[in-house]
Amino acid sequence: MASSRNAKRLAWIDCPGGGQVWVEGTTLFVGHMRAPTGTSIYDVADPTKPTLLARIELPAGWHSHKVRVAGDIMIVNHERQGADANPAFGGGLGIYDVADPHRPREIAKWRTQGKGVHRYDFDGRYAYVSPTAEGYVGNIVMILDLKDPARPEEVGRWWIPGQWQAGGEDYPWHDWTPPRCHHPLRQGDRLYVSYWHHGLVILDIADLARPKAVAAVNTSPVYPHPTHTCLPMPAPLKGRRIMVVADEDVAKLWPAAPAFTWIYDITNESLPTPIATWQVAGLDPDGAPQPPMMGCHQPSERFQGTIIPFAWFAKGLRVLDIADPFAPREVAFYEPDPPPGHPLASSNDVTIDRRGLIYLIDRQRGVDIIESSVM
Secondary structure, three states, rough: OOOOEEEEEEEEEEEEOEEEEEOOOOOEEEEHHHHHHHEEEEEEEOOOEEEEEEEOOOOOOOOOOOEEEEEOOOEEEEEEOOOOOOOOEEEEEEEOOOOOOOEEEEEEEEEEEOOEEEEEEEOOOOOOOOEEEOOOOOEEEEEEEOOOOOOEEEEEEEEOOOOOOHOOOOOOOOOOOOOOEEEEEEOEEEEEEEEEEOOEEEEEEEEOOOOEEEEOOOOOOOOOOEEEEEEEEEOOEEOOEEEEEEOOOOOOOOOOOOOOEEEEOOOOOOOOEEEEEOOOOOOOOOOOOOOOOOOOOOOOOOOOOEOOOOOEOOOOEEEEEEEEEEOOOOEEEEEOOOOOOOOOOEEEEEEEOOOOOOEEEOOEEEEEEEEEOOO
C-alpha cells in the first residue's frame, strides 16, 4: 500500500513510463522512456482530472525521454536506444511550437553525430545540452542559441581534456570508465555540470563562446555512483553558497549501498566542499550492497525556497528542507504502489507547478499528481 506524510495523491495518469515531467501554466509535458511514445501533453487545470491533449511518437530504437518548455517552445531530446535504431532519424533535439498544446508543431530538428542528446537545460533563449559529437569520446557540454528556434546555432562547447580524440588529445582513462557529460544547469554566468563517473564541474560562461573550468570534484573513486545533477541554490543559506548534488543509483562501478544526495558548500567555488549527505531512513542500515534503482535519482529543478522534492527510485517522492544545509531534513514523502506488473516503484523525475502541486513520474508506468502541505 502507498504510504505518505504531509502528502496525498490527487490523481494518477495511466501512461507509458517516462524520464521527465515539466509543467508550464496548467499544461503538463511528459517525456517517455521508450518508443513508440515520445512525448505526451496533458491539461492539468483540474489536477484531479488530467486530460490528454496530444502525443508525439518516435520510430523504434530512439527515445525522447526528456522535455523542457519555455513560453511556446518545447524541446525534446532524441537519443539512440537499441540496436534497431534507424540512423536516418538521427540524434539531437526536436524543437516544437506548443502555443496550441493540442497541436504541437515541429519547427526544426537539430542534429548531432553519434547517440544523440541525453539531458539539457533551457531558459527560453539558450539550451545547455549534453550531446555526443563527432570526434569526441562520450558526451560533452554544448550551448545552443535558439533565438530563432527554426535555426539553432551552436555558440560554445566544453569538454574534459582528453575527450577530443579527433583533435589528437591524449586519452588518459584507459583504466577508468569513459567521460560523459550528463546534465548542465545554468545559474547566472555559471554552468553546474554533472559528468557521471567523472564527477562535477563548475564552468564560467560569462563568455558563452569560451566556457572555462572554475572547479572540478569527483567522488566516484570512493563512492561508485555516477554524479547525476548539480543544483545550485539561488540564495545563500546560513551565509554560505550551497549546491545540492545528487548521485544516481545506477551504473555502480562496484557493488555498493544505495546512492544518496550530497550538500556542497561552494562559497569558495574553486574548492567545492561536501558538508552533509542525506539518505532515506532505513534504506542503508549497514552499508551492504543492494540492487540498483533503490536509492537517489534526482532533485526537482524547480523548487520553493529551501524545500526541494526528490525522485528516489524505489522510495518514491522525498521532500527535503535544506534551510540548514548542514542538517537537511525530510518534511514530506509519498511512496507510491508499484505500477501494475512491476515489483517496485521506480520514481524517475519530479517537478512542481506554480500552484505547488508535485508531479512524480515512474520510469515503468504512470504519473502521480501530489498535493503536499509543505509546498
